[in-house]
Amino acid sequence: MKAAVVRFAGDSGDGMQVVGERFTDTSVTVPNAIATFPDYPAEIRAPIGTIAGVSAFQVHFGSTTVLTPGDEPDALVVMNPAALAVHLKDLVVGGLLIANTGAFTEDNLKMAGYDSNPLEDPELKKKYEVLAVDISGMAVEALKESEISMRDKLRTKNFFALGFTYWVYGRPIEPTMEFIKAKWGKKLPDVAAANTKVLKAGYFLGETTEITRNRYMVARAVVEPGTYRKISGNEALALGLIAGAKKAGRKLLYSGYPITPASSVLETLASYKHFDVKTVQAEDEIAAIGVALGASFTGQIGITGTSGPGMCLKSEFMGLAVSTELPLVICNIQRGGPSTGLPTKTEQSDLLEAFYGRHGESPLPIIASNSPSDCFFAAFEAVRIALEYSTPVILLSDGYLANGSEPWNIPGEETLPKIDKPFADPSEPYETFKRDPETLARTQAIPGQPGLEHRLGGLEKDSSGSISYDAENHSEMTRLREAKVQAVAKSLPPLNVKGEKTGKLLVVGWGGTHGAITSAVQSLQAQGFEVSSTNIRYLNPFPSDLGDLLNGFDKVLVPELNTGQLSLLLRAKYLVDTVSMNNRHRLLQPVPVLHGHLWLPHDPRPCSQRCDGHQSGQPRSLGLGDHGRRRWPQHWWQPLDAPASPQRKRQRIALQQPHLRTDQRPIQPDLS
Amino acid sequence: MVETFKAAHEHQGVSFIEIFQNCVIFNDATWNPVYSKENRDNQLLKLEAGQPLVFGKEKEKGLRMNGLTPEVVNVADVDESEILVHDPNHPSQLYAQMLADLNFPDYPTPIGVIRDIPRPTYESQIQEQVDDAIAQKGEGGWDELLKGKSTWTVKADS
Numbered sequence: 001m002k003a004a005v006v007r008f009a010g011d012s013g014d015g016m017q018v019v020g021e022r023f024t025d026t027s028v029t030v031p032n033a034i035a036t037f038p039d040y041p042a043e044i045r046a047p048i049g050t051i052a053g054v055s056a057f058q059v060h061f062g063s064t065t066v067l068t069p070g071d072e073p074d075a076l077v078v079m080n081p082a083a084l085a086v087h088l089k090d091l092v093v094g095g096l097l098i099a100n101t102g103a104f105t106e107d108n109l110k111m112a113g114y115d116s117n118p119l120e121d122p123e124l125k126k127k128y129e130v131l132a133v134d135i136s137g138m139a140v141e142a143l144k145e146s147e148i149s150m151r152d153k154l155r156t157k158n159f160f161a162l163g164f165t166y167w168v169y170g171r172p173i174e175p176t177m178e179f180i181k182a183k184w185g186k187k188l189p190d191v192a193a194a195n196t197k198v199l200k201a202g203y204f205l206g207e208t209t210e211i212t213r214n215r216y217m218v219a220r221a222v223v224e225p226g227t228y229r230k231i232s233g234n235e236a237l238a239l240g241l242i243a244g245a246k247k248a249g250r251k252l253l254y255s256g257y258p259i260t261p262a263s264s265v266l267e268t269l270a271s272y273k274h275f276d277v278k279t280v281q282a283e284d285e286i287a288a289i290g291v292a293l294g295a296s297f298t299g300q301i302g303i304t305g306t307s308g309p310g311m312c313l314k315s316e317f318m319g320l321a322v323s324t325e326l327p328l329v330i331c332n333i334q335r336g337g338p339s340t341g342l343p344t345k346t347e348q349s350d351l352l353e354a355f356y357g358r359h360g361e362s363p364l365p366i367i368a369s370n371s372p373s374d375c376f377f378a379a380f381e382a383v384r385i386a387l388e389y390s391t392p393v394i395l396l397s398d399g400y401l402a403n404g405s406e407p408w409n410i411p412g413e414e415t416l417p418k419i420d421k422p423f424a425d426p427s428e429p430y431e432t433f434k435r436d437p438e439t440l441a442r443t444q445a446i447p448g449q450p451g452l453e454h455r456l457g458g459l460e461k462d463s464s465g466s467i468s469y470d471a472e473n474h475s476e477m478t479r480l481r482e483a484k485v486q487a488v489a490k491s492l493p494p495l496n497v498k499g500e501k502t503g504k505l506l507v508v509g510w511g512g513t514h515g516a517i518t519s520a521v522q523s524l525q526a527q528g529f530e531v532s533s534t535n536i537r538y539l540n541p542f543p544s545d546l547g548d549l550l551n552g553f554d555k556v557l558v559p560e561l562n563t564g565q566l567s568l569l570l571r572a573k574y575l576v577d578t579v580s581m582n583n584r585h586r587l588l589q590p591v592p593v594l595h596g597h598l599w600l601p602h603d604p605r606p607c608s609q610r611c612d613g614h615q616s617g618q619p620r621s622l623g624l625g626d627h628g629r630r631r632w633p634q635h636w637w638q639p640l641d642a643p644a645s646p647q648r649k650r651q652r653i654a655l656q657q658p659h660l661r662t663d664q665r666p667i668q669p670d671l672s
Numbered sequence: 673m674v675e676t677f678k679a680a681h682e683h684q685g686v687s688f689i690e691i692f693q694n695c696v697i698f699n700d701a702t703w704n705p706v707y708s709k710e711n712r713d714n715q716l717l718k719l720e721a722g723q724p725l726v727f728g729k730e731k732e733k734g735l736r737m738n739g740l741t742p743e744v745v746n747v748a749d750v751d752e753s754e755i756l757v758h759d760p761n762h763p764s765q766l767y768a769q770m771l772a773d774l775n776f777p778d779y780p781t782p783i784g785v786i787r788d789i790p791r792p793t794y795e796s797q798i799q800e801q802v803d804d805a806i807a808q809k810g811e812g813g814w815d816e817l818l819k820g821k822s823t824w825t826v827k828a829d830s
Contacts, residue, residue: 029824225828229820239817246817273805275812278798410823413814 003062020057102136163202244383
């Protein structure tokens with residue numbers, strides 16, 4: 001088979017994240033392409049056995065490029081009834097269900113909301129291939145000669161499940177055995193021995209028992225030659241920041257306040273002190289950005305990271321950075337909002353806040369990464385733009401990218417460009433807001449140098465840096481700050497378009513939906529549809545070829561994990577009647593194909609009833625989830641690839657005249 | 673005031689100065705009971721390191737502890753050793769807190785350097801962390817940055 005999706009689910013204390021990571025690491029050594037999705041609760045530790053405490057880890061591995069962690073797993077490993085209750089509905093019909101009967105006690109069943117034991121339901125065996133194994137009991141039995149406590153013996157049950165799953169999918173157990181040795185071999189040799197024994201016991205259960213008839217083989221992936229490593233989004237982001245600082249010859253100072261899902265950026269950077277990286281855990285979000293801006297003021301590159309709630313708190317300092325035109329990178333690893341929202345669930349609903357979340361006219365460049373490994377390049381670009389254009393930059397990522405992993409073809413250091421932004425020369429007269437003619441950026445003077453004394457602050461100023469309340473000056477400074485952000489467009493690469501640059505339907509996305517959109521569009525292209533897609537990485541300013549691309553298509557579809565934020569921006573700037581697709585509860589699935597047209601999702605049946613499984617090779621999962629018809633307004637039930645309406649045709653002709661296009665208007669009004 | 677500013681500037685770390693600033697618009701003459709020409713000698717307690725806490729035109733009044741409470745006394749009436757001696761470097765902040773709480777009209781108002789503790793600054797310590805790390809691990813290079821702990825290679829012919 002080409003690919004498989006395995007989901008491990010259990011109670012928070014069952015070690016599902018550990019086995020998920022092990023399964024992933026083993027799969028990359030086969031080698032397979034992988035994409036992961038850890039899914040854990042926001043609560044630090046919900047009561048044992050409850051629905052709220054269920055933690056899961058999903059791995060999609062394959063012999064061809066894997067773009068998403070998948071939606072419905074082919075195999076589901078559940079360590080307790082609550083995990084079954086939460087995740088069973090996602091398992092594909094005919095999929096493999098491995099359940100730990102040892103945890104299916106009366107109490108646990110009750111906590112999960114079951115009146116009877118679902119594993120004994122004959123209907124279950126009709127729909128799925130059920131392997132009910134007493135994993136807890138077998139783990140303890142395998143360790144009957146070990147001297148560790150009963151509690152620790154029971155804790156190894158996750159490795160038993162892992163070993164068994166390895167056998168089912170023909171994975172080697174050696175990499176995990178090496179991991180166990182490295183992690184516990186020296187400090188806790190008893191634990192290391194126990195875990196190894198139990199891992200092997202799980203594996204051999206598969207070999208010796210006859211309860212499984214099928215072993216699933218996923219072939220080795222054919223990938224581009226190169227040196228690879230597994231990397232998660234936040235890891236990549238941290239490395240990209242360090243790489244950017246190194247190429248710019250600036251010291252990096254990262255200041256943050258812990259917040260899910262951004263905390264691991266701070267933690268990762270803290271282990272890179274020997275790269276001349278300073279990390280500060282500030283007392284709150286506002287202090288964090290204050291420290292970062294202060295660092296930038298003194299000539300370092302200051303960076304702060306947070307999630308949605310922190311962006312609100314940091315808005316005032318961002319305004320100060322815009323006004324003082326200092327380099328600063330603000331990372332927003334987005335999560336479900338508003339307010340405390342859903343800390344461990346992903347979303348991309350902070351785009352409009354990035355554009356407009358500050359009082360006054362305070363434009364700044366915005367970049368969004370589109371995959372875990374792309375976080376590296378997006379972070380690098382954020383540093384480059386912040387320095388070259390003397391501006392704060394917002395870097396958008398999200399929880400799904402931050403925690404998900406994929407293999408990364410490591411770029412050579414020489415492929416990364418040097419960032420050249422010198423400081424003011426003390427031997428020359430200094431004008432604080434004198435601008436480079438190309439970039440409109442100002443030159444920074446490191447404070448404390450004789451001859452470079454200057455004044456800098458949030459009050460409006462003229463080009464010498466002196467406070468000015470003059471109306472014309474304020475107009476001019478406002479215009480220049482906007483023009484500087486637009487000037488960034490000259491340094492941007494062209495859009496990466498999957499498919500032709502003209503056609504019937506263009507699917508435009510931004511951020512972490514890239515994998516799902518690409519996957520869907522590629523499968524439709526293979527069936528002959530005139531669909532193309534692009535992912536907009538640079539959101540402010542938009543790339544200069546975006547307008548032409550949008551006009552090359554009859555319809556533009558914008559799927560987003562929000563209620564239509566990019567869609568609103570595209571409409572405003574390009575006068576395109578975009579169609580918004582907003583289903584925030586699932587990763588996107590391929591747009592269904594019915595009657596030769598493309599319809600937006602309207603099928604209310606649960607996924608498992610719509611799809612016929614993998615055996616027939618048909619594209620699976622038609623529709624975007626079981627939310628029913630009522631969610632979609634009537635006007636969205638329109639064929640997406642039908643010929644353009646006369647109105648749309650007239651609009652396109654009008655837009656081809658440059659002086660009518662809002663995105664092509666000159667920034668300076670011609671007053672002559 | 674000049675001496676206070678000088679001391680603050682010389683201090684390594686954060687210095688905090690409270691200025692008894694008159695505001696002619698909102699609160700004019702609010703400090704006069706404390707520092708006007710007629711009142712200042714009897715109300716301001718000039719702090720000098722190693723010197724006793726005494727005030728008044730003839731330095732006739734002083735401060736001593738009565739149990740747990742500071743007390744204003746006539747210097748002539750008490751033993752010299754009972755009068756508190758100013759120590760801006762005193763390690764416990766309780767003394768400084770007590771001084772800061774002395775308020776018109778029950779007590780004189782301390783003026784000068786209340787507390788001055790030399791300590792390694794935050795920025796020097798954070799720089800030390802970086803220097804120590806570089807000394808231990810050597811300066812970080814591109815290979816370590818990009819490749820991390822484990823990689824695998826895919827060759828063209830495989």
